[in-house]
Amino acid sequence: MTINKFRLIYDDLAGKIQNGILRANELLPSENELADTYMASRETIRKALKLLSEHGYIQKMQGKGSMVLDVTKINFPISGLVSFRELADKMGKRAKTNVVFLEEQGMPADIQEHFQTGEELDIWKVVRVREIDKENIILDKDFLLSSFVPGLTVDICERSIYAYIEQVLGLSISFAKKEITVEAPTDEDRELLDLRGYDTIVVVRSHVYFDDASMFQYTESRHRPDKFRFVDFARRTR
The missing domain is CATH 1.10.10.10 (Winged helix-like DNA-binding domain superfamily/Winged helix DNA-binding domain)
Structure with missing residues (x-):
């Protein structure tokens, strides 16, 4: 060739x-x-x-x-709702998504707390590893209500769940509540990510809603700390 x-x-x-x-x-x-x-x-x-x-x-x-440009860090907007696919499109072949786990299942008790429901509703559990420059640096764990997001496949999860929701299902994703913490890596982090000896993980937990304020997704996004810069635009009000 x-x-x-x-x-x-x-x-x-x-x-x-x-x-x-x-x-x-x-x-x-x-x-x-x-x-x-x-x-x-x-x-x-x-x-x-x-x-x-x-x-x-x-x-x-x-x-x-x-x-x-500084390629050691990738800007991740805090206030915006941007999918990894949208960020990856700017990086071309530098970025890749690998689906580690996809299954429709009953909602476990710890996830019920995030959805604020006592019911064992059906959800999709999706675990994806984000690879950038041939290193596994993000572990995304998504929990989506099956009633809102039917028919997930590995191909959809590799490409973009948000694109599927908006362009195929015709639903409007509106806003998210986010919490950012720094935590010790779990055994799962150590197994799936290239941590390079780092003893902390930046964790972004998001509760995501449609425009009618219905929550459809809980996400836990776990980042190797050296690779990501979280950015926001702040305006002083009087």
Whole structure:
């Protein structure tokens, strides 16, 4: 199989960014300099830079060139409701979802507390590992009411549950209540994540609602602490 030269250049530059050889907030060499370095045409260099930009490695700066982005951390909005798929689309092939567990079952007592019900309603339990740059760094555990979200499959869970809910089922996801804590890793975290010796996990617990205020999902998202930066926009009120 023949590999296009721009892909080889992309792989080399992406590797240098990941390893810190090309540092965040610094400018890449110019297109002419890169063309000389890699003995390639400027068109080939442009294709490689376009792919780097699409995958979140660089940002084109008008009149200045291409600035290296900080790929060691990924911005996760606190106040917004953004699916991993929507974040992953910005990273291209850097990100992947692996479904570890999918089963429809009765709601266990500890999950009933989150849904504030004494009934053993049917739910989907979905466990997914999020892989970025070939490391398992997020463990997502989702519990969704089967009555609201029927017909889940592994393929849907690999792609986007939210896209399925909104685009196929025609339901409107409205808001979530979130709690963020720092905790010791569980045995499950250690088994499924590449913790690299970290002895803490950032846990985001979310209760998610439709626009009629019906809660349909409880999520526990467990993050390796070095990879994620949680961001929000705050406005002072008087």
